[in-house]
Amino acid sequence: xxxxxxxxxxxxxxxxxxxxxxxxxxxxxxxxxxxxxxxxxxxxxxxxxxxxxxxxxxxxxxxxxxxxxxxxxxxxxxxxxxxxxxxxxxxxxxxxxxxxxxxxxxxxxxxxxxxxxxxxxxxxxxxxxxxxxxxxxxxxxxxxxxxxxxxxxxxxxxxxxxxxxxxxxxxxxxxxxxxxxxxxxxxxxxxxxxxxxxxxxxxxxxxxxxxxxxxxxxxxxxxxxxxxxxxxxxxxxxxxxxxxxxxxxxxxxxxxxxxxxxxxxxxxxxxxxxxxxxxxxxxxxxxxxxxxxxxxxxxxxxxxxxxxxxxxxxxxxxxxxxxxxxxxxxxxxxxxxxxxxxxxxxxxxxxxxxxxxxxxxxxxxxxxxxxxxxxxxxxxxxxxxxxxxxxxxxxxxxxxxxxxxxxxxxxxxxxxxxxxxxxxxxxxxxxxxxxxxxxxx
Ligand SMILES: Cc1ncc(COP(=O)(O)O)c(C=O)c1O
Numbered sequence: 001x002x003x004x005x006x007x008x009x010x011x012x013x014x015x016x017x018x019x020x021x022x023x024x025x026x027x028x029x030x031x032x033x034x035x036x037x038x039x040x041x042x043x044x045x046x047x048x049x050x051x052x053x054x055x056x057x058x059x060x061x062x063x064x065x066x067x068x069x070x071x072x073x074x075x076x077x078x079x080x081x082x083x084x085x086x087x088x089x090x091x092x093x094x095x096x097x098x099x100x101x102x103x104x105x106x107x108x109x110x111x112x113x114x115x116x117x118x119x120x121x122x123x124x125x126x127x128x129x130x131x132x133x134x135x136x137x138x139x140x141x142x143x144x145x146x147x148x149x150x151x152x153x154x155x156x157x158x159x160x161x162x163x164x165x166x167x168x169x170x171x172x173x174x175x176x177x178x179x180x181x182x183x184x185x186x187x188x189x190x191x192x193x194x195x196x197x198x199x200x201x202x203x204x205x206x207x208x209x210x211x212x213x214x215x216x217x218x219x220x221x222x223x224x225x226x227x228x229x230x231x232x233x234x235x236x237x238x239x240x241x242x243x244x245x246x247x248x249x250x251x252x253x254x255x256x257x258x259x260x261x262x263x264x265x266x267x268x269x270x271x272x273x274x275x276x277x278x279x280x281x282x283x284x285x286x287x288x289x290x291x292x293x294x295x296x297x298x299x300x301x302x303x304x305x306x307x308x309x310x311x312x313x314x315x316x317x318x319x320x321x322x323x324x325x326x327x328x329x330x331x332x333x334x335x336x337x338x339x340x341x342x343x344x345x346x347x348x349x350x351x352x353x354x355x356x357x358x359x360x361x362x363x364x365x366x367x368x369x370x371x372x373x374x375x376x377x378x379x380x381x382x383x384x385x386x387x388x389x390x391x392x393x394x395x396x397x398x399x400x401x402x403x404x405x406x407x408x409x410x411x412x413x414x415x416x417x418x419x420x421x422x423x424x425x426x427x428x429x430x431x432x433x434x435x436x437x438x439x440x441x
Pocket of ligand 1: 127128129130131154204207208241243276278279284289
Protein backbone atom coordinates (compact mmCIF):
# COMPACT_ATOMS: atom_id res chain seq x y z
CA UNK A 1 0.00 0.00 0.00
CA UNK A 2 1.20 3.50 -0.62
CA UNK A 3 0.13 7.04 0.05
CA UNK A 4 0.38 8.84 -3.29
CA UNK A 5 0.75 12.27 -1.68
CA UNK A 6 4.04 11.28 -0.03
CA UNK A 7 7.21 10.98 -2.02
CA UNK A 8 8.18 7.31 -2.03
CA UNK A 9 11.57 6.72 -0.38
CA UNK A 10 12.93 5.29 -3.66
CA UNK A 11 11.84 8.44 -5.52
CA UNK A 12 13.52 10.48 -2.79
CA UNK A 13 16.73 8.46 -3.25
CA UNK A 14 16.65 9.02 -7.03
CA UNK A 15 15.94 12.74 -6.57
CA UNK A 16 18.74 13.03 -3.99
CA UNK A 17 21.18 11.46 -6.48
CA UNK A 18 20.15 14.02 -9.10
CA UNK A 19 20.25 16.89 -6.57
CA UNK A 20 23.82 15.97 -5.70
CA UNK A 21 25.26 15.39 -9.20
CA UNK A 22 22.89 17.06 -11.70
CA UNK A 23 20.67 19.55 -9.84
CA UNK A 24 19.49 21.20 -13.05
CA UNK A 25 18.23 17.87 -14.36
CA UNK A 26 16.22 17.44 -11.17
CA UNK A 27 14.70 20.88 -11.77
CA UNK A 28 13.82 19.90 -15.37
CA UNK A 29 11.68 16.95 -14.25
CA UNK A 30 7.90 17.25 -14.34
CA UNK A 31 5.98 16.74 -11.10
CA UNK A 32 5.31 13.20 -12.30
CA UNK A 33 8.98 12.76 -13.15
CA UNK A 34 9.96 13.83 -9.63
CA UNK A 35 7.46 11.36 -8.12
CA UNK A 36 8.52 8.36 -10.20
CA UNK A 37 10.85 5.57 -9.11
CA UNK A 38 11.39 1.97 -10.02
CA UNK A 39 9.65 -0.33 -7.50
CA UNK A 40 12.77 -2.40 -7.02
CA UNK A 41 11.80 -3.63 -3.57
CA UNK A 42 8.43 -5.26 -4.31
CA UNK A 43 7.39 -8.30 -6.33
CA UNK A 44 10.20 -7.76 -8.83
CA UNK A 45 12.93 -7.78 -6.18
CA UNK A 46 11.52 -10.86 -4.48
CA UNK A 47 11.33 -12.60 -7.85
CA UNK A 48 14.94 -11.67 -8.67
CA UNK A 49 16.07 -12.96 -5.29
CA UNK A 50 14.21 -16.23 -5.86
CA UNK A 51 15.77 -16.59 -9.33
CA UNK A 52 19.17 -16.68 -7.63
CA UNK A 53 18.34 -18.85 -4.63
CA UNK A 54 15.16 -20.90 -5.23
CA UNK A 55 16.83 -24.16 -6.24
CA UNK A 56 13.96 -26.43 -5.11
CA UNK A 57 10.96 -24.59 -6.58
CA UNK A 58 10.36 -21.04 -7.77
CA UNK A 59 6.75 -20.00 -7.18
CA UNK A 60 7.28 -16.26 -7.63
CA UNK A 61 6.92 -15.39 -11.31
CA UNK A 62 3.56 -14.55 -12.90
CA UNK A 63 4.03 -16.84 -15.86
CA UNK A 64 3.28 -20.58 -16.22
CA UNK A 65 6.06 -23.09 -16.84
CA UNK A 66 6.22 -26.67 -18.01
CA UNK A 67 9.31 -28.87 -18.34
CA UNK A 68 11.45 -25.94 -17.21
CA UNK A 69 10.41 -23.51 -19.97
CA UNK A 70 7.49 -21.09 -20.37
CA UNK A 71 4.28 -23.00 -21.13
CA UNK A 72 3.17 -22.45 -24.72
CA UNK A 73 0.75 -23.61 -27.39
CA UNK A 74 1.90 -25.45 -30.51
CA UNK A 75 -0.50 -23.37 -32.66
CA UNK A 76 1.46 -20.25 -31.60
CA UNK A 77 4.91 -21.74 -31.43
CA UNK A 78 4.81 -22.93 -35.05
CA UNK A 79 5.14 -19.29 -36.18
CA UNK A 80 8.53 -18.83 -34.51
CA UNK A 81 11.82 -20.24 -35.70
CA UNK A 82 15.23 -19.85 -34.12
CA UNK A 83 14.05 -18.44 -30.79
CA UNK A 84 13.81 -20.42 -27.56
CA UNK A 85 10.51 -20.39 -25.62
CA UNK A 86 12.21 -18.13 -23.05
CA UNK A 87 13.20 -15.67 -25.78
CA UNK A 88 9.58 -15.48 -26.91
CA UNK A 89 7.19 -15.99 -24.03
CA UNK A 90 9.02 -14.92 -20.88
CA UNK A 91 8.61 -11.39 -19.61
CA UNK A 92 11.46 -9.03 -20.46
CA UNK A 93 12.65 -6.72 -17.64
CA UNK A 94 10.99 -3.27 -17.51
CA UNK A 95 14.35 -1.72 -18.48
CA UNK A 96 14.62 -4.08 -21.46
CA UNK A 97 16.78 -7.14 -22.04
CA UNK A 98 20.23 -6.41 -20.59
CA UNK A 99 22.11 -7.92 -23.57
CA UNK A 100 20.08 -5.83 -26.00
CA UNK A 101 20.71 -2.65 -24.01
CA UNK A 102 24.45 -3.36 -24.00
CA UNK A 103 24.51 -4.18 -27.73
CA UNK A 104 22.55 -1.03 -28.61
CA UNK A 105 24.82 1.14 -26.41
CA UNK A 106 27.82 -0.27 -28.28
CA UNK A 107 26.17 0.46 -31.63
CA UNK A 108 25.33 4.04 -30.57
CA UNK A 109 28.95 4.72 -29.51
CA UNK A 110 30.32 3.24 -32.73
CA UNK A 111 28.00 5.43 -34.83
CA UNK A 112 28.60 8.57 -32.74
CA UNK A 113 32.36 9.13 -32.44
CA UNK A 114 31.95 12.54 -30.77
CA UNK A 115 30.62 10.79 -27.67
CA UNK A 116 34.14 9.51 -27.03
CA UNK A 117 34.20 8.06 -23.54
CA UNK A 118 31.72 10.56 -22.09
CA UNK A 119 29.46 8.65 -19.67
CA UNK A 120 25.85 8.14 -20.76
CA UNK A 121 22.88 6.32 -19.33
CA UNK A 122 22.31 2.80 -20.49
CA UNK A 123 19.61 2.81 -23.18
CA UNK A 124 16.23 1.79 -21.73
CA UNK A 125 14.08 -0.25 -24.12
CA UNK A 126 10.81 1.39 -25.21
CA UNK A 127 7.81 0.25 -27.23
CA UNK A 128 9.52 1.86 -30.23
CA UNK A 129 10.09 5.58 -30.67
CA UNK A 130 6.54 6.80 -30.09
CA UNK A 131 6.74 5.41 -26.57
CA UNK A 132 10.21 6.90 -26.07
CA UNK A 133 8.83 10.34 -26.96
CA UNK A 134 5.87 9.75 -24.67
CA UNK A 135 8.26 8.92 -21.82
CA UNK A 136 10.12 12.20 -22.39
CA UNK A 137 6.79 13.97 -21.99
CA UNK A 138 5.90 11.99 -18.88
CA UNK A 139 9.22 12.79 -17.23
CA UNK A 140 9.78 16.39 -18.29
CA UNK A 141 6.49 18.07 -19.25
CA UNK A 142 3.90 19.50 -16.89
CA UNK A 143 0.71 21.12 -18.17
CA UNK A 144 1.61 24.54 -19.60
CA UNK A 145 5.30 23.69 -20.14
CA UNK A 146 6.83 24.85 -23.42
CA UNK A 147 8.23 22.72 -26.20
CA UNK A 148 9.92 24.03 -29.35
CA UNK A 149 9.89 22.39 -32.78
CA UNK A 150 10.10 23.32 -36.42
CA UNK A 151 6.71 23.61 -38.08
CA UNK A 152 7.67 20.58 -40.20
CA UNK A 153 7.25 17.86 -37.63
CA UNK A 154 5.62 14.51 -37.00
CA UNK A 155 2.07 15.27 -35.84
CA UNK A 156 2.10 12.64 -33.11
CA UNK A 157 4.29 14.94 -30.98
CA UNK A 158 1.23 17.17 -30.63
CA UNK A 159 -1.01 14.29 -29.61
CA UNK A 160 1.47 13.01 -27.04
CA UNK A 161 2.81 16.21 -25.49
CA UNK A 162 -0.07 18.66 -26.00
CA UNK A 163 -3.27 16.61 -26.07
CA UNK A 164 -2.11 13.99 -23.59
CA UNK A 165 0.03 16.07 -21.24
CA UNK A 166 -1.13 19.66 -21.67
CA UNK A 167 2.25 21.04 -22.78
CA UNK A 168 2.41 23.67 -25.50
CA UNK A 169 4.43 23.81 -28.73
CA UNK A 170 6.00 26.89 -30.22
CA UNK A 171 7.38 26.71 -33.77
CA UNK A 172 10.13 28.12 -35.96
CA UNK A 173 10.38 27.66 -39.75
CA UNK A 174 12.50 24.62 -40.59
CA UNK A 175 13.98 26.04 -43.80
CA UNK A 176 15.37 29.46 -44.66
CA UNK A 177 13.33 31.71 -46.98
CA UNK A 178 15.05 30.51 -50.13
CA UNK A 179 14.68 26.85 -49.17
CA UNK A 180 18.41 26.26 -49.29
CA UNK A 181 18.94 24.68 -45.88
CA UNK A 182 18.17 24.59 -42.16
CA UNK A 183 17.00 27.90 -40.73
CA UNK A 184 19.69 28.44 -38.10
CA UNK A 185 18.69 32.08 -37.37
CA UNK A 186 15.01 31.09 -36.93
CA UNK A 187 15.99 28.24 -34.63
CA UNK A 188 18.32 30.49 -32.60
CA UNK A 189 15.63 33.16 -32.27
CA UNK A 190 13.07 30.51 -31.27
CA UNK A 191 15.36 29.36 -28.44
CA UNK A 192 16.09 32.90 -27.28
CA UNK A 193 12.41 33.53 -26.48
CA UNK A 194 12.73 31.11 -23.56
CA UNK A 195 15.97 32.42 -22.08
CA UNK A 196 16.30 31.48 -18.42
CA UNK A 197 13.28 29.14 -18.46
CA UNK A 198 12.82 25.41 -18.96
CA UNK A 199 12.32 24.36 -22.58
CA UNK A 200 11.93 20.98 -24.23
CA UNK A 201 13.35 21.11 -27.78
CA UNK A 202 12.65 18.39 -30.32
CA UNK A 203 15.06 17.82 -33.19
CA UNK A 204 14.33 15.18 -35.80
CA UNK A 205 16.84 14.45 -38.59
CA UNK A 206 16.40 12.88 -41.10
CA UNK A 207 13.24 14.89 -40.77
CA UNK A 208 9.69 13.71 -41.13
CA UNK A 209 8.13 15.14 -43.32
CA UNK A 210 10.83 17.01 -45.27
CA UNK A 211 13.50 14.29 -45.54
CA UNK A 212 16.23 16.81 -44.65
CA UNK A 213 19.38 16.19 -42.61
CA UNK A 214 21.57 19.19 -41.78
CA UNK A 215 25.06 19.54 -43.18
CA UNK A 216 28.04 19.36 -40.81
CA UNK A 217 28.17 23.16 -40.67
CA UNK A 218 24.46 23.37 -39.86
CA UNK A 219 24.79 20.65 -37.21
CA UNK A 220 27.66 22.64 -35.65
CA UNK A 221 25.50 25.76 -35.69
CA UNK A 222 22.52 23.97 -34.11
CA UNK A 223 24.71 22.58 -31.33
CA UNK A 224 26.37 25.97 -30.84
CA UNK A 225 23.02 27.74 -30.52
CA UNK A 226 21.77 25.20 -27.99
CA UNK A 227 24.99 25.25 -25.98
CA UNK A 228 25.06 29.06 -25.89
CA UNK A 229 21.44 29.17 -24.75
CA UNK A 230 22.10 26.58 -22.03
CA UNK A 231 25.14 28.52 -20.87
CA UNK A 232 22.97 31.64 -20.77
CA UNK A 233 20.79 29.87 -18.19
CA UNK A 234 18.00 28.13 -20.13
CA UNK A 235 17.27 24.64 -18.83
CA UNK A 236 17.14 22.64 -22.02
CA UNK A 237 15.85 19.12 -22.50
CA UNK A 238 16.88 18.40 -26.09
CA UNK A 239 15.22 15.42 -27.71
CA UNK A 240 17.20 13.99 -30.60
CA UNK A 241 14.70 11.88 -32.53
CA UNK A 242 16.87 9.62 -34.69
CA UNK A 243 13.97 7.57 -36.08
CA UNK A 244 15.38 7.55 -39.64
CA UNK A 245 19.04 7.33 -38.66
CA UNK A 246 21.29 5.86 -41.33
CA UNK A 247 19.13 6.71 -44.37
CA UNK A 248 21.53 9.30 -45.84
CA UNK A 249 21.67 9.90 -49.60
CA UNK A 250 23.97 12.87 -49.99
CA UNK A 251 27.61 13.34 -49.03
CA UNK A 252 26.71 16.73 -47.55
CA UNK A 253 24.59 15.14 -44.77
CA UNK A 254 25.99 15.04 -41.26
CA UNK A 255 25.81 11.30 -40.63
CA UNK A 256 26.53 11.50 -36.92
CA UNK A 257 23.57 11.98 -34.60
CA UNK A 258 23.36 15.43 -32.99
CA UNK A 259 23.37 13.55 -29.70
CA UNK A 260 27.16 13.29 -30.15
CA UNK A 261 27.52 17.07 -30.03
CA UNK A 262 24.95 17.60 -27.28
CA UNK A 263 25.53 14.84 -24.71
CA UNK A 264 28.40 16.70 -23.06
CA UNK A 265 27.53 20.27 -24.08
CA UNK A 266 26.44 21.85 -20.79
CA UNK A 267 25.22 21.05 -17.27
CA UNK A 268 22.05 22.91 -18.29
CA UNK A 269 21.39 20.73 -21.32
CA UNK A 270 20.02 17.23 -20.97
CA UNK A 271 20.29 15.43 -24.31
CA UNK A 272 17.81 12.59 -24.81
CA UNK A 273 18.38 10.24 -27.70
CA UNK A 274 15.24 8.56 -29.01
CA UNK A 275 16.12 5.87 -31.48
CA UNK A 276 15.37 2.29 -32.34
CA UNK A 277 15.02 -0.50 -34.79
CA UNK A 278 11.68 0.58 -36.33
CA UNK A 279 12.83 2.36 -39.47
CA UNK A 280 16.58 1.71 -39.29
CA UNK A 281 16.16 -2.04 -39.29
CA UNK A 282 12.85 -2.11 -41.20
CA UNK A 283 10.88 -3.73 -38.36
CA UNK A 284 8.02 -1.26 -37.88
CA UNK A 285 5.67 -3.70 -36.18
CA UNK A 286 8.20 -5.25 -33.79
CA UNK A 287 8.08 -2.12 -31.57
CA UNK A 288 11.66 -1.92 -30.29
CA UNK A 289 13.13 1.47 -29.44
CA UNK A 290 15.43 3.09 -26.88
CA UNK A 291 15.72 6.17 -24.70
CA UNK A 292 19.22 7.28 -23.68
CA UNK A 293 20.31 10.27 -21.58
CA UNK A 294 23.50 12.35 -21.76
CA UNK A 295 24.50 15.48 -19.86
CA UNK A 296 27.88 17.15 -19.28
CA UNK A 297 27.99 16.50 -15.53
CA UNK A 298 26.25 13.10 -15.79
CA UNK A 299 27.40 10.46 -13.32
CA UNK A 300 26.55 6.80 -12.91
CA UNK A 301 24.30 7.68 -9.95
CA UNK A 302 22.44 10.43 -11.84
CA UNK A 303 21.94 8.22 -14.90
CA UNK A 304 20.71 5.37 -12.70
CA UNK A 305 18.13 7.75 -11.22
CA UNK A 306 16.92 8.66 -14.74
CA UNK A 307 16.88 5.03 -15.89
CA UNK A 308 14.96 4.02 -12.75
CA UNK A 309 12.37 6.75 -13.26
CA UNK A 310 11.99 5.77 -16.92
CA UNK A 311 11.63 2.07 -16.14
CA UNK A 312 9.19 3.00 -13.36
CA UNK A 313 6.91 4.77 -15.83
CA UNK A 314 7.21 1.76 -18.18
CA UNK A 315 6.34 -0.58 -15.32
CA UNK A 316 3.32 1.52 -14.43
CA UNK A 317 1.86 1.74 -17.96
CA UNK A 318 2.89 -1.37 -19.88
CA UNK A 319 5.11 -3.29 -17.43
CA UNK A 320 7.61 -4.31 -20.11
CA UNK A 321 8.19 -4.38 -23.86
CA UNK A 322 7.55 -7.31 -26.21
CA UNK A 323 10.17 -9.99 -25.63
CA UNK A 324 10.18 -11.61 -29.11
CA UNK A 325 10.74 -8.19 -30.70
CA UNK A 326 13.73 -7.55 -28.45
CA UNK A 327 15.12 -11.06 -29.01
CA UNK A 328 14.93 -10.71 -32.79
CA UNK A 329 16.56 -7.26 -32.83
CA UNK A 330 19.33 -8.50 -30.51
CA UNK A 331 20.07 -11.43 -32.82
CA UNK A 332 19.91 -9.21 -35.91
CA UNK A 333 22.40 -6.62 -34.68
CA UNK A 334 24.76 -9.41 -33.69
CA UNK A 335 24.45 -11.06 -37.11
CA UNK A 336 27.56 -10.93 -39.29
CA UNK A 337 25.41 -9.88 -42.26
CA UNK A 338 23.47 -7.18 -40.43
CA UNK A 339 25.36 -4.15 -41.80
CA UNK A 340 25.55 -5.55 -45.31
CA UNK A 341 21.84 -6.33 -45.51
CA UNK A 342 20.89 -2.98 -44.03
CA UNK A 343 23.15 -1.17 -46.51
CA UNK A 344 21.50 -3.01 -49.40
CA UNK A 345 18.07 -1.72 -48.36
CA UNK A 346 19.37 1.82 -47.83
CA UNK A 347 20.84 1.65 -51.35
CA UNK A 348 17.38 0.88 -52.73
CA UNK A 349 15.96 3.91 -50.93
CA UNK A 350 18.89 6.06 -52.15
CA UNK A 351 18.17 5.06 -55.76
CA UNK A 352 14.51 6.01 -55.31
CA UNK A 353 15.51 9.36 -53.75
CA UNK A 354 17.65 10.09 -56.77
CA UNK A 355 14.76 9.40 -59.20
CA UNK A 356 12.47 11.54 -57.04
CA UNK A 357 15.02 14.38 -57.03
CA UNK A 358 14.97 14.45 -60.82
CA UNK A 359 11.24 13.93 -61.37
CA UNK A 360 9.88 16.37 -58.81
CA UNK A 361 12.05 19.20 -60.15
CA UNK A 362 11.08 18.85 -63.83
CA UNK A 363 10.72 22.38 -65.25
CA UNK A 364 7.14 21.68 -66.33
CA UNK A 365 6.11 21.44 -62.66
CA UNK A 366 7.67 24.75 -61.65
CA UNK A 367 4.26 26.46 -61.56
CA UNK A 368 2.85 23.72 -59.27
CA UNK A 369 5.22 23.57 -56.32
CA UNK A 370 8.52 24.32 -54.64
CA UNK A 371 10.46 21.32 -53.41
CA UNK A 372 11.70 21.38 -49.83
CA UNK A 373 15.35 20.27 -49.78
CA UNK A 374 15.71 16.55 -49.04
CA UNK A 375 18.76 14.31 -48.74
CA UNK A 376 17.75 11.48 -46.37
CA UNK A 377 15.00 9.45 -44.72
CA UNK A 378 11.74 8.09 -46.09
CA UNK A 379 10.01 11.27 -47.28
CA UNK A 380 10.10 14.40 -49.36
CA UNK A 381 7.70 17.30 -49.22
CA UNK A 382 6.26 19.65 -51.83
CA UNK A 383 5.16 23.20 -51.05
CA UNK A 384 2.20 23.70 -53.35
CA UNK A 385 1.60 26.94 -55.20
CA UNK A 386 -1.91 28.42 -55.07
CA UNK A 387 -3.68 25.17 -54.19
CA UNK A 388 -4.87 23.84 -50.86
CA UNK A 389 -2.85 20.74 -49.96
CA UNK A 390 -5.71 18.64 -48.68
CA UNK A 391 -7.90 19.44 -51.69
CA UNK A 392 -5.01 18.37 -53.94
CA UNK A 393 -4.49 15.22 -51.88
CA UNK A 394 -8.15 14.20 -52.31
CA UNK A 395 -8.08 15.00 -56.04
CA UNK A 396 -4.87 13.01 -56.49
CA UNK A 397 -6.40 10.07 -54.72
CA UNK A 398 -9.82 10.19 -56.38
CA UNK A 399 -8.76 11.02 -59.95
CA UNK A 400 -5.38 9.27 -60.13
CA UNK A 401 -5.40 6.65 -57.35
CA UNK A 402 -2.24 8.15 -55.81
CA UNK A 403 -2.06 8.39 -52.03
CA UNK A 404 -0.05 11.18 -50.35
CA UNK A 405 -0.31 13.07 -47.05
CA UNK A 406 -1.31 16.72 -46.75
CA UNK A 407 0.17 18.71 -43.89
CA UNK A 408 -0.84 22.24 -43.15
CA UNK A 409 -2.22 24.41 -45.98
CA UNK A 410 0.51 23.93 -48.58
CA UNK A 411 2.57 20.83 -47.81
CA UNK A 412 2.13 17.52 -49.58
CA UNK A 413 4.31 14.69 -48.26
CA UNK A 414 5.43 11.87 -50.53
CA UNK A 415 6.79 8.71 -48.90
CA UNK A 416 9.17 7.56 -51.63
CA UNK A 417 10.18 4.74 -49.29
CA UNK A 418 6.99 3.03 -50.49
CA UNK A 419 7.38 3.74 -54.23
CA UNK A 420 9.11 1.52 -56.75
CA UNK A 421 11.36 3.57 -59.04
CA UNK A 422 9.02 2.94 -61.98
CA UNK A 423 6.07 4.48 -60.11
CA UNK A 424 7.83 7.74 -59.29
CA UNK A 425 7.44 9.70 -62.57
CA UNK A 426 3.70 8.98 -62.62
CA UNK A 427 3.25 10.15 -59.03
CA UNK A 428 4.64 13.61 -59.83
CA UNK A 429 2.89 13.99 -63.18
CA UNK A 430 -0.41 13.05 -61.48
CA UNK A 431 0.33 15.46 -58.62
CA UNK A 432 0.86 18.29 -61.14
CA UNK A 433 -2.44 17.43 -62.85
CA UNK A 434 -4.20 17.45 -59.48
CA UNK A 435 -2.73 20.85 -58.55
CA UNK A 436 -3.81 22.34 -61.89
CA UNK A 437 -7.27 20.80 -61.63
CA UNK A 438 -7.76 22.23 -58.13
CA UNK A 439 -6.77 25.75 -59.07
CA UNK A 440 -8.54 25.57 -62.45
CA UNK A 441 -5.43 26.14 -64.64
C1 LIG B 1 9.97 11.50 -36.60
C2 LIG B 1 9.37 10.27 -36.05
N1 LIG B 1 9.61 9.95 -34.78
C3 LIG B 1 9.08 8.84 -34.24
C4 LIG B 1 8.28 7.99 -34.96
C5 LIG B 1 7.70 6.80 -34.29
O1 LIG B 1 8.23 5.61 -34.69
P1 LIG B 1 7.84 4.21 -34.05
O2 LIG B 1 7.07 3.48 -35.06
O3 LIG B 1 9.16 3.59 -33.72
O4 LIG B 1 7.05 4.46 -32.80
C6 LIG B 1 7.98 8.29 -36.30
C7 LIG B 1 7.09 7.41 -37.08
O5 LIG B 1 6.56 7.71 -38.11
C8 LIG B 1 8.55 9.45 -36.85
O6 LIG B 1 8.31 9.79 -38.13
